[in-house]
Amino acid sequence: MKTFKVTKAKTQTFKPTNIKSLTEFNGAIAAGVNGKVLTKLPVESIEVRPQVRTVIENIDELAESMKSGQLMPITVIKGENNKYVVLQGERRWLAAKKAGLETVEAIVVDAPVSDSERIFGQLTENIQRDNMKLQDLIQSISQLIQNGFNQTEIAARLGKDRTYISRIAALASSKKEVLKLIVDCAVNDAQTAQILNNICEKSTNIAKDLEACKDKDGLISRGSAQAVLDRLQKIVPQKPKKVVAFEDRLKKKDFPRGYRRVPAGKALGIQVEFLDEAGEKVSGNLLPRLLSDRHDEVCVLREDNKTVVAVPVDKIRIRMIDELA
Template sequence: MAKATKKQALGRGLSALLKDPQNDIKSAEDKNADKLVGHIVELELNAIEVNPFQPRTSFNEESLRELASSIRELGVIQPITVRKLDYNKYQLVSGERRFRASKLVGLETIPAYIRIANDQESLEMALVENIQRQDLDPIEISLSYQRLIDEINLTQEQLSERVGKNRSTIANYLRLLKLDPIIQTGMRDGFLSMGHGRALINVEDPQVQLEIYEKILANSLSVRDTEKLVRELQEGKPEKKSAGSAPAVSRDIKKSIKEFSDRLGAKVDVKVTKKGNGKLIIPFKSEDDLNRLKKIIQGED
């Protein structure tokens, strides 16, 4: 307990140091800069602006509320990272969910690590931090890799070293961006896995890609089934007609599915048999997202 109290006291001391205009720290060479780097500092939330380079622009409101509830009970356990812009003015590098949730709770300060970085370094730090997240879909990761290459001017080899991934892994992600945008959206919504995408990328014709994509959805094709279908197509083998292929979906059903999708905030899929019965498929990206859908269905939201 004493150790935690000492850390908090140190944070308050550094906060006072940062508020002294005569000791304004702007670079690593400035006086007292060594006291700042590597330490946790309590910063006022209203002195921090969001990062314009943040790769993620969509934040799940239900997930934010749950994080806010945790922060209300336990406080901010993991400090955010900011870069210093000017006197008592900072910009987020990473930790925007914690920042937003802290505001929801009504906190006035938040623990933070302070970095001194230019815009390019800030973009790189935000992108690399974003890539390390566990809940990103393959397309989000691919886009972050591409931005690092385009905006930081990194080679795939340099990018491999920065993010700690094999070059072949990075190349496989980047290839997904060559898929038709509709297929990319399907991957982001959870209808396709990265394995499906890697199989489809071997099909050069975008229209054929979309045709196979529709078959994957209609018949719940596995990655192995998709690879086989693509291989047979490339070898010129005629496609086998499935006796259980899905019938056409009526206009009324399509309208109902759109209403479901709009209400749930997720792309709902449907499978209908020749007898007229069927089932709905509602994808979710995480346990939090599943709980959000559950509350909507139960009429709690």
């Protein structure tokens, strides 16, 4: 088994306020930076474990930059077999390897007390720089919620607005088509992703409309997504409310003797009360389009047994009149 010699940190007493630039910070190898240890470690003595950021870009550019010097140290914890594990700064470590550097500057800290603390630490480093991919944010926020933190607590710990955290958390239940676009990095903005979800709700051809949101590079901006949604909201027909008057629901055999149905006018729901032959109060709906040769009676559809009866007009009390269409 290959072993590595770790250079013991030279120590000197100073306060963080003594550091006036990143260059000075880069050159300071000391104990006492926020109570931690700043040292140089062999690149090959460091390993990584799952991070909140799974999509890491521009390694080549950073590797070229690190050949001229490392501006910020990585943060590690002690692992097993004289190894160290990256807590923050995986991209810098990968760039150091690619640049062929033998050592990398690192701050050795105590291991997080829980998985949630690890996630909070990694999110804090990346989220403030706005360089995290949306899919990583969604997974991390969802994991913290599963671990028992509410959105208000998460927002406070990360220094973000609660609305921002709520928007990210809601995207975990996105449409499958939208989730694929997020994973493919075609969209990296939470509000844009929500617009895409709205498009899926209204579209009759989801694949075509989502494709229309993309630019020539296959990326989706908020403006292009909103334009497609606006178009869908204008062309989606509103289904007219189908209202059938009570008279039209009846068959001729249900009419009282001597009654006929006249052509439809404005459909009205006229709720009435009357006393039946037993003297009991009965509720029903007046059927004004069923007319009799007798002008002192009207037709009523009883609410209790759904039968149509003829009732003397002087026995009717109108309760309410509603438009049905």
